[in-house]
Amino acid sequence: MKITVHRGAEEIGGNTIELQSGESRILLDYGAPLPKIDPETNKTVYPTPEQIVLNIPGLYEDGTKPLDGIVISHNHGDHFGGLIPKPVNPAVPVYMTAAMEELIRLVGRIPRDATELKATVKHYRKGVPFTVGAFKLTPYLMDHSAPEAFAFLIEAEGKRLVYTGDYRKHGNKRAAFQQFLEADLGPLDLLITEGTQAANLSGPSEHQVLRDIESLVSGREGTVYVMCSGQDLDVITSLSEIAQAHGRWLAVDGYIMMVLEILKSLVRRESGVELQIPGIGDAHIKVLETPATLKLSRRPEYAEIFARMKTHLVTWDWVRENHKKLIIPVRTWSQYWVGDNIRDLAGAVLVYSMWDGYKEEVSFHDTLEFFKSRGLPEFPVHASGHAYFSAVMELVENKKPRHIIPVHTEHPENFAWAFGRDRVHPLKNGGSYTL
Template sequence: MKVRIHRGTKEIGGTCIELAAGGDRIALDFGLPLDGDAADSRLVPEIAGDDLLAIVITHPHIDHYGLLHHLSGKTPVVMGGAARRIVQAAAPFTGQPLPPLDGPELEHGKPIDIGAFRITPYLVDHSAYDAYSLLIEAEGKRLFYSGDFRAHGRKAKLFEQLVANPPRNLDVLFMEGSSLSRLDDDSIFPSESDLETEIAAHFKVCQGMTMFHTSAQNIDRVVTLYRACKRTGRPLVIDLYTAAILAATGNRNIPQSDWPGIHLYLPKLQAKQVKKNEWFPLLKQHSTNRIYQEQLREIGPRAVILFRPLMRFDLDGAGCLDKASFIYSQWAGYLERGTYASTEEWLRERGIEIRQIHTSGHASPKDLKRFAAALAPRALVPIHSFATEKYDSLFDNVVYRRDGEWWEV
């Protein structure tokens, strides 16, 4: 089996790995670089060709699928069923281009044969829903790609299962190392249940509405938020985008717009989108617990709203921000880069402080060590990290590769 990493040996984001065996080729992920422009076709890895049998997408984050829309759609895209539905449900709201996504589904533990390759998906704990690591077998070689993963989320059991019963006899492990540039080697991240406790404690003492900003696609975090609301008897208000994403999971154990304690509020800007695009069936589907501005005003002081910046006008209009608080529950980088400036300004004008309660979607260095030790590959190739130079001192059998180089496993 031959391997070429198009992008990812020295950065987070834009990951793409090409594999060749027996005259067939497949690619693992087709991501947009973190600072890349999705419209820039110069970023697209040169990979097309009749012998390219499939592109396998590990999880529905832009840095892993965000260049797919440049492809013709001839090549099947292999990904989780819920992951595919989430990308499809999100695109109309976010305005991101909807890529061609037709192809077989990844399912935990079910091998798929594609040409010379056998692919076995392992469901993992990550901030993206329906995320997988992949075992790839071809020409007698065994390669494992971690994708993005962690061990402190709501599916931490999956990590424990994997390290307790790891795939053996691996020639190569591609392992992500996002946390290596973000956390000391001995520190750990708080767990989702730690967050639940912290958020519930905040809900117990705060007297006004809490605006809680996280990505609706971070399903673990939405569950954490819902549980904290339930523990403290606070109603949770979501928008149509969030309702559509939660439904796209296809999992009735995940909070849904028609659950008790959850309300749908349609922000004015979204109402315009509904009208323009005739999303009336979608709105109807999520209208069981719909509330309007008057009810938002009424329940405001008790409510928690899954905040999105487009709701600012509605919240001002409802006059429900007396004693309000704000929890920022996503990557601090957006704050540091200034992409959040207008919301920060809006909050400042209303005398509302930003409180950060968040945990990473990626494994801590300690958990990466446990993972690498359990899988014990003959070669560990760094990927998806801004601190690849640290791998050598933390893990055994590290072999560095360069973007674009072909090598034989």
């Protein structure tokens, strides 16, 4: 079996890993590179479509045999973003969960990032093995900052390997990491693992984030703005719990409410399980009439959820009257509706709960500057979406793979140091390893 890491071998993000067994070839993720900071100008440089698209034989309609499939581990752009700028060959099925497809389409329908997913999508489900070409894959739910993220046990030619996707053990789904450790995967020939945090042995957990934000909310007379991803359900769930415990309202936009409701209904439909996340029916949650809310409310595919959401909608007058008792998640561009409609920011604070690297990006910088220029103190409170190295070591110790390929990392040498040079095979982008 030949493993080629087209992208993500030497950097964080952009994962694109090809597996080949005989004539059969599949891709694990097809990610876009993350934006980079130009050290000269200190400005953010976004990858161009030409830089995102990879010319892998059989990926596009190029006259060669189509790939047998692309398997997406989770709906973060650095794992699926390659699908967006140029549609892949429709003869190549793209495997993801129903929730991932819905969320990718939802984000594409918010105008500022308007992007349409054009692909032959097939769905896989947690724990249910499926076959792509010569490969049998079994998806295992992992703890990550995406709503759903999966690792795969992959079997072919009598060999067994694991691709972790992105994972951690310190989030709200830490039980998933534990279950993955407890799962008997048999003897493993190869582990392809992410190593984003390979230079940090440990760090804060989501539980600590909750406690830190709670200490900022307690006794405060003013809005607590929290800059976070609208799909970071661990943070949104923590904010909901804090709001409820401290007699506050969590005021989200229609996009966040939509993410919560889409996930709840898909998980309920697929497994009969009621997800423990906030949503419609929680009296302490209000929906703001932001531009994203209005845009999504006009889409016929969301009419049913919007009809149910109606009782949670509040006017800007209500927001101004109650601003001392609100917790409001914000993102880039949110400063426009805050500035236009709320105005009074007395007593407010800003919590920054995202990856530090984003702060350099122009759009993030502008949003942070808005709050700063209005006198809001800023508190960085964040748990990484990725496993600290102690958790990577725990996984390796538990699964005892014969060989290891680190990906999604700037510190492959830490793997060689921790697990031995004979066992660890760091690659360059485009490089291959034969198992």
